[in-house]
Amino acid sequence: MKLPHPVTTQFFSVQDVATAVHTLGLPTVFQRLADTIRADYLRWNDFEKCARVANHSKDGVIELMPISDAKTYSFKYVNGHPKNTQNGLPCVMAFGVLADVDTGIPEFLSELTLSTALRTAAMSVVAAQALARPNSRTMALIGNGAQSEFQALAFHYLMGVQELRLYDTDPRATEKLITNLGHTTLRLRLCSSVTEAVRGADIVTTVTADKTNATVLTPDMLEPGMHINGVGGDCPGKTELHPDVLRASAVFVEYEPQTRIEGDLQHLPADFAVTELWQVLAGQAAGRADAKQITLFDSVGFALQDYSVLRLMRDLAKELGLGQPVNLIPELVNPKDLFVLLQPESQPARTAPGVIKDIILA
Amino acid sequence: MKLPHPVTTQFFSVQDVATAVHTLGLPTVFQRLADTIRADYLRWNDFEKCARVANHSKDGVIELMPISDAKTYSFKYVNGHPKNTQNGLPCVMAFGVLADVDTGIPEFLSELTLSTALRTAAMSVVAAQALARPNSRTMALIGNGAQSEFQALAFHYLMGVQELRLYDTDPRATEKLITNLGHTTLRLRLCSSVTEAVRGADIVTTVTADKTNATVLTPDMLEPGMHINGVGGDCPGKTELHPDVLRASAVFVEYEPQTRIEGDLQHLPADFAVTELWQVLAGQAAGRADAKQITLFDSVGFALQDYSVLRLMRDLAKELGLGQPVNLIPELVNPKDLFVLLQPESQPARTAPGVIKDIILA
Numbered sequence: 001m002k003l004p005h006p007v008t009t010q011f012f013s014v015q016d017v018a019t020a021v022h023t024l025g026l027p028t029v030f031q032r033l034a035d036t037i038r039a040d041y042l043r044w045n046d047f048e049k050c051a052r053v054a055n056h057s058k059d060g061v062i063e064l065m066p067i068s069d070a071k072t073y074s075f076k077y078v079n080g081h082p083k084n085t086q087n088g089l090p091c092v093m094a095f096g097v098l099a100d101v102d103t104g105i106p107e108f109l110s111e112l113t114l115s116t117a118l119r120t121a122a123m124s125v126v127a128a129q130a131l132a133r134p135n136s137r138t139m140a141l142i143g144n145g146a147q148s149e150f151q152a153l154a155f156h157y158l159m160g161v162q163e164l165r166l167y168d169t170d171p172r173a174t175e176k177l178i179t180n181l182g183h184t185t186l187r188l189r190l191c192s193s194v195t196e197a198v199r200g201a202d203i204v205t206t207v208t209a210d211k212t213n214a215t216v217l218t219p220d221m222l223e224p225g226m227h228i229n230g231v232g233g234d235c236p237g238k239t240e241l242h243p244d245v246l247r248a249s250a251v252f253v254e255y256e257p258q259t260r261i262e263g264d265l266q267h268l269p270a271d272f273a274v275t276e277l278w279q280v281l282a283g284q285a286a287g288r289a290d291a292k293q294i295t296l297f298d299s300v301g302f303a304l305q306d307y308s309v310l311r312l313m314r315d316l317a318k319e320l321g322l323g324q325p326v327n328l329i330p331e332l333v334n335p336k337d338l339f340v341l342l343q344p345e346s347q348p349a350r351t352a353p354g355v356i357k358d359i360i361l362a
Numbered sequence: 363m364k365l366p367h368p369v370t371t372q373f374f375s376v377q378d379v380a381t382a383v384h385t386l387g388l389p390t391v392f393q394r395l396a397d398t399i400r401a402d403y404l405r406w407n408d409f410e411k412c413a414r415v416a417n418h419s420k421d422g423v424i425e426l427m428p429i430s431d432a433k434t435y436s437f438k439y440v441n442g443h444p445k446n447t448q449n450g451l452p453c454v455m456a457f458g459v460l461a462d463v464d465t466g467i468p469e470f471l472s473e474l475t476l477s478t479a480l481r482t483a484a485m486s487v488v489a490a491q492a493l494a495r496p497n498s499r500t501m502a503l504i505g506n507g508a509q510s511e512f513q514a515l516a517f518h519y520l521m522g523v524q525e526l527r528l529y530d531t532d533p534r535a536t537e538k539l540i541t542n543l544g545h546t547t548l549r550l551r552l553c554s555s556v557t558e559a560v561r562g563a564d565i566v567t568t569v570t571a572d573k574t575n576a577t578v579l580t581p582d583m584l585e586p587g588m589h590i591n592g593v594g595g596d597c598p599g600k601t602e603l604h605p606d607v608l609r610a611s612a613v614f615v616e617y618e619p620q621t622r623i624e625g626d627l628q629h630l631p632a633d634f635a636v637t638e639l640w641q642v643l644a645g646q647a648a649g650r651a652d653a654k655q656i657t658l659f660d661s662v663g664f665a666l667q668d669y670s671v672l673r674l675m676r677d678l679a680k681e682l683g684l685g686q687p688v689n690l691i692p693e694l695v696n697p698k699d700l701f702v703l704l705q706p707e708s709q710p711a712r713t714a715p716g717v718i719k720d721i722i723l724a
Contacts, residue, residue, distance in 0.1 A: 007451065007455070010690070013690075014689060014703060015689070017703075020706055021704050022704075026704065033466065048417050048418075050415065053412065053415050053426065053428055055410050055428055055429075055430040055435055055463075057432070057463045057464070060463075060464075060465075060466055062428075062430070062461060062463070062466055064415065064426045064428055064437060066415055066417055066424075067417075067425055068417040068419075068424070070419070073417055073424045075426055075439070077437070077459065077461075077468060077661075079461070079465075079466020079467075080466070081464075081465055081466045084465055084466070084697060085697040085698055087465070088693075088694075088697055089369065089465055089467070089694075089697050090691075090694060090697045090699070090700060093369070093466055093467065093468070093691045095468065095690050095691070099424055099439075099441070101417075101419045101422075101424070102419070102421065102422075102440075102443075103422075103443055103446055103449070103451055104422055104423075104424055104441020104442070104443045104455055105441075105451070105455065106439060106457065111689075111690055111692070112514075112703070113691055113700070114692060114700060114703055115690055117438045117700055117701075118565075129575045144614070144698075145698045146697070146698050146699065146700040146701075147700075149700075149701035150701065161668075170698075172698075173698050174438060176696065176699050180699070180701045180702070180705070255459070280490050289517040326373070326688070327375050327376060327377070327473075328375075328457050328473055329376075329452075329455045329457070329473070329475055330376040330452075330473070330475055330476060332450075332451075332452055334383070334538065335446060335447040335450055335451050335452045335453070335508070335621065336447055336506075336507045336508050336532075336535050336538060337508065337538050337542070338452060338475070338476060338479050338508040338509075338511075338512075339479075339508075339511035339512065339542045340542070341376060341379075341380050341476055342380055342383050342384075342388065342476070343542070
């Protein structure tokens with residue numbers, strides 16, 4: 001009888017992500033993440049894509065985000081519950097899996113709460129590097145919650161942003177952000193209104209969390225040449241931008257069918273013209289037309305970024321010796337004999353044939 | 363500052379499932395599973411349902427199966443790779459999650475390879491109890507692979523089936539089945555063809571695995587009053603029954619939109635009449651008309667059964683003290699401060715504030 005095929009799932013925890021960041025440094029992790037995302041976006045047509053599958057409830061949403069190419073499948077589980085912070089919980093929690101397309105083995109199971117924050121910021125930079133004016137140094141950061149430090153530092157490390165203009169309806173959120181960024185050379189300016197924060201900014205990043213059709217940015221705030229990085233409008237009924245902000249801009253999206261449902265785009269007619277970002281990255285569509293144009297990345301978070309961050313985390317697990325095996329899938333001596341796992345002689349379960357590889361191979 | 367909200371994910375392994383079955387006995391587990399499935403089917407309209415989301419490749423498929431009611435969300439990851447057994451791997455591997463709809467916390471992460479085999483068999487019995495003649499004692503079992511023992515024993519324990527007529531194209535599969543069922547009082551008859559196995563059977567269960575449009579059952583094999591439990595035709599291009607078998611039968615399905623795509627039903631016109639099983643269970647539609655009618659359950663596996671088995675496994679984890687916590691989601695002192703997880707002072711990571719509950723509460 002053949003030896004059993006190894007069925008190993010590697011588990012990568014929050015601690016593993018933190019250790020990887022501490023070992024390599026956040027600038028390196030952001031750089032590698034942006035490079036991975038860009039490389040995957042350049043293979044756009046290799047992927048089987050769909051809009052994410054959402055189960056909505058009164059105060060939130062739970063979503064599954066699958067995507068695959070010929071070799072690798074990934075999905076993310078993620079929630080969005082803006083009121084969670086009132087109960088001491090994050091708004092967004094996530095985990096995900098990389099699987100082998102040829103066999104279906106779920107090979108890598110990772111936390112994605114922290115990793116989603118990293119990949120969202122890296123994605124924003126990939127878009128801004130293609131769309132914002134290259135000499136952008138000042139960014140307004142509207143919404144200073146869980147995602148804000150990641151946006152701030154990704155733009156600082158990868159785009160050379162030197163000054164942040166901060167605004168949040170909750171002053172304690174801004175205070176926390178300032179504390180967390182104290183170790184950097186970023187100039188931090190506390191602003192008392194969105195208008196004040198946006199004035200003169202090269203880049204405007206909106207990362208607010210309410211599940212409501214808010215109007216954080218209005219057309220009167222726009223200035224020629226701005227790049228708007230709209231991150232917080234990412235689900236039906238959860239938007240941040242006045243429709244005229246989109247009408248005044250060249251609008252770029254991740255995956256058009258999903259953004260039409262979820263993005264700030266949901267308030268505009270179905271024929272409102274947008275460009276998928278991958279086309280710009282691949283040189284198949286124009287990005288910014290000139291230094292006066294307003295560009296807008298209507299980011300909702302697409303499965304391909306999760307594929308990218310999972311791929312990077314799997315690489316880092318190997319490079320740095322992180323992660324640990326988890327017994328998610330049974331190993332079987334005879335793959336047609338699943339029932340053996342329930343046989344009395346298989347007890348105690350920890351030594352069941354087909355369960356523990358070491359014993360089978362011994 | 364508030365104490366952090368506990369974010370605990372309980373992990374339930376293959377060993378935990380095996381231990382639960384050994385502690386309670388397989389008949390009890392099957393009974394409780396059938397009861398749970400039936401109870402959930404009687405709440406059919408409470409659920410937000412969708413056909414599963416499938417990524418197909420040449421030799422297989424990877425699927426996500428979400429479903430939710432007002433309180434609880436569940437999903438299953440499952441593959442189907444019929445050629446896997448040639449490489450020593452199971453055709454079907456699975457895991458899944460129960461999550462809290464109000465907060466999005468993934469509370470329970472379970473293996474579902476073994477549990478899917480249990481729930482598929484329990485579901486078959488729930489359908490057969492509603493559709494087969496009550497005095498059914500003989501079952502043909504076509505396909506003697508990984509799912510076959512589970513079907514055999516669920517029908518034995520819960521329906522009183524006493525005799526099995528076995529057929530598989532691979533005689534070693536049947537040999538394995540006979541060995542595994544040696545401890546029971548079931549009469550096992552080895553048959554040399556499908557026709558021989560089906561002749562005189564009250565119930566015909568087909569659980570073959572090829573991803574091909576096979577014709578395991580043909581109309582000439584049918585006898586008045588039979589109940590057909592068609593389990594193996596469960597994905598586009600993977601069927602078992604000649605279309606005339608369906609035309610000769612009263613056909614019942616789990617969730618019609620999914621079965622039209624995936625079931626043996628895929629070969630019939632879109633207006634071919636079928637009945638959703640929940641309607642029969644709820645007394646809203648007729649089941650079997652008379653003792654001569656042929657009934658057919660075109661089973662593909664629906665997300666609600668996974669919700670049910672996850673719910674039962676979570677109950678068993680509590681009752682029997684099984685499972686263990688896994689650090690899938692970070693705990694945060696301040697839910698708007700995710701970045702703290704990356705702060706240097708949070709090292710070593712195992713004692714990071716917000717990561718280890720014991721330390722925060724100490």
